Structure formats: C-alpha cells, structure tokens
Amino acid sequence: MTKTLVAIIASAGIGFAAEVPKVLPIGSDLxxxxxxxxxxxTHTEADYADSKILCIIFTSNHCPDxxxxxxxxxxIHQDYKDKGIALVAVSxxxxxxxxxxxxxxxxxxxxxxxxxxxxxxxxxxxxxxxDGETQAFATACGAQSTPHVFVFDSERKLRYTGRLxxxxxxxxxxxxxxxxxxxxxxxxxxEIETPTTRSFGCSTKWxxxxxxxxxxxxxxxxxxxxxxxxxTELAKKLKANKSGNLRMINFWSTTCGPCVAEFPDxxxxxxxxxxxxFDFISISLDPTEDKAKVEKFLQSRSxxxxxxxxxxxKKEGRTSNNYLWTGSNPDELxxxxxxxxTGALPLTLLIAPDGEIIxxxxxxxxxxxxxxxxxxxxx
Numbered sequence: 001m002t003k004t005l006v007a008i009i010a011s012a013g014i015g016f017a018a019e020v021p022k023v024l025p026i027g028s029d030l031x032x033x034x035x036x037x038x039x040x041x042t043h044t045e046a047d048y049a050d051s052k053i054l055c056i057i058f059t060s061n062h063c064p065d066x067x068x069x070x071x072x073x074x075x076i077h078q079d080y081k082d083k084g085i086a087l088v089a090v091s092x093x094x095x096x097x098x099x100x101x102x103x104x105x106x107x108x109x110x111x112x113x114x115x116x117x118x119x120x121x122x123x124x125x126x127x128x129x130x131d132g133e134t135q136a137f138a139t140a141c142g143a144q145s146t147p148h149v150f151v152f153d154s155e156r157k158l159r160y161t162g163r164l165x166x167x168x169x170x171x172x173x174x175x176x177x178x179x180x181x182x183x184x185x186x187x188x189x190x191e192i193e194t195p196t197t198r199s200f201g202c203s204t205k206w207x208x209x210x211x212x213x214x215x216x217x218x219x220x221x222x223x224x225x226x227x228x229x230x231x232t233e234l235a236k237k238l239k240a241n242k243s244g245n246l247r248m249i250n251f252w253s254t255t256c257g258p259c260v261a262e263f264p265d266x267x268x269x270x271x272x273x274x275x276x277x278f279d280f281i282s283i284s285l286d287p288t289e290d291k292a293k294v295e296k297f298l299q300s301r302s303x304x305x306x307x308x309x310x311x312x313x314k315k316e317g318r319t320s321n322n323y324l325w326t327g328s329n330p331d332e333l334x335x336x337x338x339x340x341x342t343g344a345l346p347l348t349l350l351i352a353p354d355g356e357i358i359x360x361x362x363x364x365x366x367x368x369x370x371x372x373x374x375x376x377x378x379x
C-alpha cells in the first residue's frame with residue numbers, strides 16, 4: 001500500500017522531498033499553500049491576508065512533544081487572536097512513514113481522519129491543516145520536527161523560526177516562550193531578540209521514509225517466533241510480574257473465532273509499545289498435541305519478541321513471550337493468574353509491575369479502549 005502511495009504521487013507529477021530540506025532562512029517569503037483543514041475547507045495564504053502576523057506551527061497527532069505543547073498552542077492562540085495574529089497548525093506527517101513503535105505516546109496516529117479528534121481532545125479552536133499527502137508546504141518551509149514554528153510578519157517575511165518555548169514536555173507555567181516574545185516584539189515594531197532557535201521534537205515523517213518502514217515491517221515478519229510450555233509454577237511467575245514492565249497477557253486458542261480475529265490487534269499493540277516498559281505474553285489453551293498448529297499460527301501473525309523486551313525475559317529467567325498451557329486442569333491456570341476467569345475465551349489482562357491486575361477484557365478487545373488503558377498505565 002505504501003509503494004502504491006508513492007507511485008500515485010510520482011505518476012501525478014507531484015514532487016516530494018527525497019531528503020530532509022533545509023530550514024527556510026530568516027527574511028524569506030512565505031511559501032504559498034493550499035491545504036485541507038479539519039473544518040472541511042481548503043485554506044490558502046489569502047485566507048489570512050488581513051492578519052498582521054501569520055504563525056505556522058508544523059505539528060502532529062502522535063509525537064509526545066506535539067502532544068505536550070498542544071494546550072499551550074491553544075492558549076497562545078486565544079491570547080493573541082484579537083491582536084491581529086493568526087496561528088495555524090499544520091500536520092505534514094505521512095502516516096505511511098511511521099513505524100508502529102513511533103505511536104507509543106498518543107492514542108492518535110497521523111492520518112487526516114485522526115486530526116479532528118486530536119484537535120477536539122485538546123480544545124483547539126485554531127485552524128488545523130493537512131500537508132501529509134505531498135508535503136510540498138513543509139518542504140518549502142523546511143519543517144524539521146513536530147513541533148516547528150515559523151512566524152511571518154505583515155509583509156509575510158519570515159521573522160522567527162524554531163521552538164515554542166523551553167518547557168518541552170513539562171506541564172505548568174512556561175518560563176521562556178520564544179513564540180510569545182516574537183509576537184510581542186513584532187507587535188511593538190521591534191526586532192526579535194532571538195530570531196532562530198532549534199526546533200525540538202520528533203522528526204518530520206517524510207515520504208521518503210516509507211522505504212524504511214517497509215524494511216522494518218519485512219524484518220519483523222521474518223523474525224522467528226518462539227513457543228514454550230507453561231506449567232502452574234511459571235504461570236504464577238508471569239502473574240507476579242517481576243519484569244518491571246506493564247504486562248499484557250492474552251488467553252486464546254486457534255479454535256476460538258474471536259481469539260483469532262483479535263490476535264493481530266494484540267500483536268500491533270505490542271509493536272506499538274515495545275520500546276516502552278511493556279510486554280506481551282500469549283497463552284494458548286490448545287491441546288498440547290496441536291503445538292505445531294499453534295506455532296504456525298503465531299508465525300503467521302508475527303507474534304515475535306521485540307529487542308527491547310528481551311532483557312526483561314532474561315531477568316525473569318524466561319525464554320519466550322508465547323506459551324502453550326500443558327496442564328490437564330485449566331482451573332490451575334486460572335488460580336495462578338486470574339481466579340475470576342470463567343473459562344471463556346478470549347481473555348486479556350493488563351498487569352502492573354507489582355502483579356496487580358489493572359484492567360480486564362473478558363471478550364474481544366476494543367483497540368482504542370485498550371490503547372487508552374495502556375497509555376494511562378505508562379504515564
């Protein structure tokens with residue numbers, strides 16, 4: 001699908017960056033743009049012609065730095081909108097250029113469809129535009145990261161570029177706001193004391209990064225899975241969770257329709273959070289004589305072990321993230337991990353590092369609910 005996306009853009013004669021573009025120099029003219037907004041309208045520079053100052057902030061839905069500044073952006077918009085300043089947010093990330101593990105700090109990805117709920121969740125009244133399809137505007141500006149600020153004066157000359165402030169991901173009052181200082185100086189007809197700073201945040205997800213994502217996807221699918229036997233004593237260790245990670249355990253079977261249907265989402269969830277303190281353990285309730293069948297299923301669903309999780313296995317003296325229950329009595333498994341389990345499959349548990357069960361899904365998972373619970377637990 002990603003190759004098709006690039007091919008469509010190329011066949012349409014639309015150019016996109018083949019490497020990271022340079023930041024637009026101070027004094028440069030505002031590049032023209034025509035971009036769709038979450039309000040259903042197409043926005044151009046002409047829509048902001050009456051504003052004394054036009055501020056463009058390249059941002060995203062997924063980056064923790066963008067998430068951290070989202071409410072500060074709206075506060076600045078509210079404080080300066082009646083002073084002749086237009087603050088416009090632009091998402092230039094292409095969702096096909098993000099690996100799953102780059103989405104571990106927000107419930108939202110960087111698709112156009114997810115921009116509106118992201119904006120609403122942060123109380124935005126400022127415009128939010130999408131440049132992720134061709135990235136022409138971001139390329140012209142040289143947007144390095146999310147967020148990256150560009151401030152243009154009344155003649156639409158670039159007067160400031162860089163970060164909003166020095167608060168980074170901290171909450172509370174901001175000691176130094178380069179953006180507010182730039183606005184105040186321009187409104188007073190003065191020179192900006194610090195016209196350039198380094199932007200700080202996740203790198204822009206350029207279209208040329210699609211190839212890297214495809215390579216990572218191929219490598220993951222080719223990673224061999226492992227499957228070990230599970231007895232009562234090991235089950236108790238899994239529940240005790242001395243790994244230091246938030247743990248997701250799933251009880252499943254190859255003969256359970258909902259189990260099979262939800263399993264790709266469980267793997268995707270693990271891949272999303274694999275670089276944080278998170279692990280995933282699958283426990284098959286298939287008959288022991290069906291071990292080969294279980295292995296084939298796990299490999300087909302790419303239920304591999306991420307490199308960041310491997311050390312926690314060693315810490316617990318384990319060798320796999322996938323298990324096949326070998327006991328004759330499933331009551332023993334239930335008593336070892338979750339005594340309230342009725343025996344119905346699938347069952348998914350979130351277990352804190354101290355062994356406390358903090359969330360239970362007794363039926364097929366709802367991916368957004370699960371993601372929210374994981375993000376809440378990982379704060």
